[in-house]
Amino acid sequence: MRSDDIAIEFKNVSKRYRLYRSDKHRFLGIFSNRIAFKEVYANSHLSFTVKRGESVAIIGSNGAGKSTMLKMITGVVFPTTGQVTVDGRVSAMLELTAGFDPEFTGRENVHLRGQLWGLDKDEVADLERAVVEFADIGDYIDQPMRTYSSGMKARVGFAISASINPEILVVDEALSVGDKNFRQKCNDKIREIMDKEHVTVIFVTHSSGAAEAICDRGLVLERGRLVFDGPIAAAVDYYEGPHDRTVTAAGAG
């Protein structure tokens, strides 16, 4: 396999969170290694590769470590040990209502986001046009975002994520955007992006039906560990089927 075929690679990745007794202890912990803390592994020893153009479902219950893994893919959280390699422009549809400056209008936030990504003037103008059209929130686009309802924020958030021509698309299934019509529009858009060649899709879910509809491959996470990696049908079977969970639970503790 040539290396430029790989979109995402995790090499023995672990993410440890340190839980201190209080803020004071955490503060002192910066300067001293003697302050006691509890270690929690959100992810441990994850190793897998995702090829360009693959669509992969990440399946797991709450607390399985899906969010932490996604944050490492998007590059806002860093692994404690191991190596994460991501090759391509990532668009994450995770917390759509987050990442906006409430003092700025929707339109200004679109500009801001475009600038943060380092787009040039024309590209920002294109982005603005696409977002305004897709979000479809009327005059509110020129109002400060602190006045938005969560539905409106999510519309703008989705429109931005969908409009940057991602090479790697990370979708959280839990995202339910706006009303039924808009949800349909979002689903269509996601499919449209997925149909493009060489777009890699990471689809996060704790239910299995949606995963089978979209993805070819499934990764099952359990207590921070990768417990299954294979074709989607088998992954769903594994996740839903009766298997010995106590073994992995003991291993994680």
Place this chain on the structure above:
Amino acid sequence: MAQDRQAPLELLADRVKRYGATALDVVKEHADYRTQILQLAAVDMVKTYRGSALGWLWAVIKPSVTIFVYWFAFSVGLRAAGAVNGFPFFLWLVAGIVPWFYMQEMLTQGSTTLKRYDYLVTKIRFPVSTISTFVSLSKLYVHTALLMIVVVLFILFGYPVDIYFLQLPVYIVLMFMFFTLWSMFASLLSAMSKDFANVVNSFVTAVFWVSGIMWDVNSINNPLLAKLLLFNPVTFIATGYRNVFIYKRWFFQDTFALFAFAVMLAGMAGLALYTFHRLRRDIADVL
């Protein structure tokens, strides 16, 4: 463990290498994101003055009120305001307090930049080290505008621009460097602990009064104390601005003051690098 048995020299070399790599990362992030830094500085400025009817005027009104209050208290109330070096007390006050406005904002708001821009840390992939830089730059724009007004004020009072004004950029750059590094250091720490932010806020007023902004540092008789005071960067900058406007001295005339500031600047750079190196990967976890 094998690591414990490493020779101290090797350990030191290893540490220098790792901190050096971090420093290089900071420089590289600034170079890669230079356009964004400039754009975000403008965005930050707009954000500060947005949402009020008078908008930009506040950038002038607030300092004017402060200056008037101090001038009133000292010259009318305390009657402790004689001319300094042939300049009216009012101009002497303005020359020292205008840089203080920038320094004060950097001391307080500069230590909360990461909290204010937490979405750049936790939601979007963005180099954390540049956040303090663009906030500091935004404050510097406002400072430069105020400084222009001060220059005009001096001209109106009948004191024309002279050759000493050429050193203003030197002091501006030194002030910017020191307080940007401070902000990088302090914003990381106050993201980790609320206590730190509170400590900073409660000491700002104290810093103002001990730093010789409201009194003439040249009037100190104790030579040791006079030397010690020079290690306070706020004193160095405020006095520097007064050297330009009032005392008509060059920045290289007082080599000890320059040396003391250089020591503090290097120290601040060390602190900033140390905290950034230790916390850069953890900061997204706690914000």
